[in-house]
Amino acid sequence: xxxxxxxxxxxxxxxxxxxxxxxxxxxxxxxxxxxxxxxxxxxxxxxxxxxxxxxxxxxxxxxxxxxxxxxxxxxxxxxxxxxxxxxxxxxxxxxxxxxxxxxxxxxxxxxxxxxxxxxxxxxxxxxxxxxxxxxxxxxxxxxxxxxxxxxxxxxxxxxxxxxxxxxxxxxxxxxxxxxxxxxxxxxxxxxxxxxxxxxxxxxxxxxxxxxxxxxxxxxxxxxxxxxxxxxxxxxxxxxxxxxxxxxxxxxxxxxxxxxxxxxxxxxxxxxxxxxxxxxxxxxxxxxxxxxxxxxxxxxxxxxxxxxxxxxxxxxxxxxxxxxxxxxxxxxxxxxxxxxxxxxxxxxxxxxxxxxxxxxxxxxxxxxxxxxxxxxxxxxxxxxxxxxxxxxxxxxxxxxxxxxxxxxxxxxxxxxxxxxxxxxxxxxxxxxxxxxxxxxxxxxxxxxxxxxxxxxxxxxxxxxxxxxxxxxxxxx
Numbered sequence: 001x002x003x004x005x006x007x008x009x010x011x012x013x014x015x016x017x018x019x020x021x022x023x024x025x026x027x028x029x030x031x032x033x034x035x036x037x038x039x040x041x042x043x044x045x046x047x048x049x050x051x052x053x054x055x056x057x058x059x060x061x062x063x064x065x066x067x068x069x070x071x072x073x074x075x076x077x078x079x080x081x082x083x084x085x086x087x088x089x090x091x092x093x094x095x096x097x098x099x100x101x102x103x104x105x106x107x108x109x110x111x112x113x114x115x116x117x118x119x120x121x122x123x124x125x126x127x128x129x130x131x132x133x134x135x136x137x138x139x140x141x142x143x144x145x146x147x148x149x150x151x152x153x154x155x156x157x158x159x160x161x162x163x164x165x166x167x168x169x170x171x172x173x174x175x176x177x178x179x180x181x182x183x184x185x186x187x188x189x190x191x192x193x194x195x196x197x198x199x200x201x202x203x204x205x206x207x208x209x210x211x212x213x214x215x216x217x218x219x220x221x222x223x224x225x226x227x228x229x230x231x232x233x234x235x236x237x238x239x240x241x242x243x244x245x246x247x248x249x250x251x252x253x254x255x256x257x258x259x260x261x262x263x264x265x266x267x268x269x270x271x272x273x274x275x276x277x278x279x280x281x282x283x284x285x286x287x288x289x290x291x292x293x294x295x296x297x298x299x300x301x302x303x304x305x306x307x308x309x310x311x312x313x314x315x316x317x318x319x320x321x322x323x324x325x326x327x328x329x330x331x332x333x334x335x336x337x338x339x340x341x342x343x344x345x346x347x348x349x350x351x352x353x354x355x356x357x358x359x360x361x362x363x364x365x366x367x368x369x370x371x372x373x374x375x376x377x378x379x380x381x382x383x384x385x386x387x388x389x390x391x392x393x394x395x396x397x398x399x400x401x402x403x404x405x406x407x408x409x410x411x412x413x414x415x416x417x418x419x420x421x422x423x424x425x426x427x428x429x430x431x432x433x434x435x436x437x438x439x440x441x442x443x444x445x446x447x448x449x450x451x452x453x454x455x456x457x458x459x460x461x462x463x464x465x466x467x468x469x470x471x472x473x474x475x
Contacts, residue, residue, distance in 0.1 A: 023105045026063055031227040035219050036060040039190075040067070041075045044217035047190040048206050050252040051221030051239070054229055057192035061165050062101035064190060068163050069134040069142040070110065081140040084163035084187075085156075087170055087178065088317045091117065091128045094148050098167040099129055102144065110135050117146075149368050153177050154292055158272060160184040166191035172201045195254040203254050209419050212410050222251045236370070261427050261435075264274075264395040271413060274406040277301045277311050282338045284444075285328070285347035286437040287375065293317060295324050296433035297347070298412060299337060305462050307402045308393060310336070313409040315434070321364065323373030340374060348440045349375040379440040383426065386439035403442075409440040412438065 002332035007313050028159050029031055039049055039060045051057030067073040068082050086102065088094035103125055112133040120129015131145040147156060149170050156177040162185050164178045169191070181190060195202065209216050223234050238246060247256070281301040290470045299312040312335055314327045331337075332345055353364035368375045380386065405412060413432040419435050422428040427435070 003395070008280060021107045021270060022076065023107065026059070026105065033060075033226060033228075035221050036063075036224045038219060040064060040073075040218050043076070045186070045188050045215040046206070046213065046217070047188070048202070048216075049190075049192045049221055049237075050195050050218060050254075051192065052194060052223055052249045052252045054226060054233070055252060056226040056228075057194075057221050057224055058101050058167060059089060059105075061167060061190065061192040062098065063105055063145060063229060065102060065163070065165050066105050068188075069136065070146050071136040071138055071142070080138055081136055081142045081321050082144045082162040083145070083159075084161055084165070085147050085178070085181075087164060087166045087174070089148065089168050089170075090150045091148045093168070094146055095126075095128050099146060100125070102132075106132075106134075110142055124146050144361040156181065156255060160180040161187055162334045163188040164222075169193045169195065169197055169200065169202055175201070193246055194252060196248050199254060207254065207470040208414050209410070210414065215278075216376070220252045240437035260392055260417075261421055262391060262416055264391055265416045266395070266401075267413065267417075269401050270394060270403055270405055271407050272404050274311070274408055277309060277335070278303075279336070279338060280304075281309070282335075284376075284441065285332075285345060285373075286441040287347050287349045287353075287368075288437040288440075289353050290348060290433060291320070292412075294433050295319070296411065296437050297328060298409060298434065298437065298441075299331070299335065307404060310403075310405040310409050310412060310438075310454045311404070313412060321367040325341070325373055328373060329371075342374075344369075344372050344374040346443060347373055347375050348379050348437070348438065350440070351377040351379060351381065362373050365466065380443040381440070382414065382443075383439070386443050387427075390439055390442050 014060060027036055033056050035049075036056055039047060040063070049057045049060065050095065059300075064073075065084065067076075068078065069080040070083055071080070071082070086094070086098050088098050112135050114121055114132050115130045116124060117128040117130045121127075129146050131143055134142045134144060136142045150358065153173045156174055159181055161178075161181045164182060166175070166178075166189070170178070178244055179189060181187075193202070204210050205213075206216055206218055223229055223237075234250075238250070243408045281303050283300050283302050285297055285299055290296070294317040297314040298310050301309040301311055302307070310456070312331050314324065314331055316324065316327070328347075330346060332339075347368075349365060349368070353368070353375060356363045362370075365375050365377055390403070395401050405416075407413070415431050415434045419429055420428050
């Protein structure tokens, strides 16, 4: 073979390797899918992507699976061979969607073996795969197994795993079983789905995070997040869908969430990382009292531009006023929160706190006072007006936000996401304790103006001359 032939042969081999290694071109170049990158970068153990069709959600699930199997994850340290499952709703969906996506990004040179459930091994892309053995960067073998929800929960028992990828929403029993499978290895759950089933356990446990699990992360992906979809394709898809379906398939929104009181609330905008709040910004607390129901209390600050910050939270149930007061003092001390001249903590509170019961001659307001908390029950409780004013702080007509919540205030964030309209123009009276005291505070029209600056000698003399001139003119 001559030199030219050798060069052409080497070039063909290199071209074939580049063609087979599509993973090398994933999310590179000028067009980057930023939300896919955020998913891969996230270090949480339970990650979910709620996305519409063609939003790019399935790609990031498939690529994450290959990163785990190969051991060359760009944002995580993989210590050796891994074993994981890809879970689809049915074997047909597995073959057509998740399996197809993985094979698209999986270089054939990395495949050590393929075991089939059905179909021919020499044509595995058109059959249903049981598992794939993958050569990893450690010189050992990783395993990607495929499961389908229609197999039943029993088929998901008994194995310890490093990760599970759910392609679309699984039944709750299978989700629970898979969480047990990754428990031994402190493994990962990640899911990519279009929320078409309404407010299922995913809405409650993941989106609402009702158990306050610090390991949960989620992101919404929509068509506009995917830089590879043309405007023509978007318009064609829109014409074929109803308005409700469009909200799920374009934006990845939960299908039954149309009744949210605060759809303006955006965690990416209104929820922020905590910072040290200047003493001059500190304002009042606001309390919605409860005994059997939760007592909700938040610490509010206002900057010199009128932006409101919710900086701390106390939220607990089945406790007495003494317990709540002690917690409020502890949090206030930790924040170095300002107090009134008499050393008491100032707070707004529901006017119902003035009522006494047969069991006590003192009202809730009196009891708080006894424990060093000065509550003001003169609050505006007009629900409709309060909601409109809160909306204007979350996001006004110019798209500006003036309400910012520290991400440690988890119950307030949860209630804002789940607060829904009932019949007529009244919200549903459940999980609304933080919502009430937030309204009380916002309706107090908080303002915190810049302190008046001390005049210098020249400015003072100028003001004196102006006053003297006015006196001479009889002004």
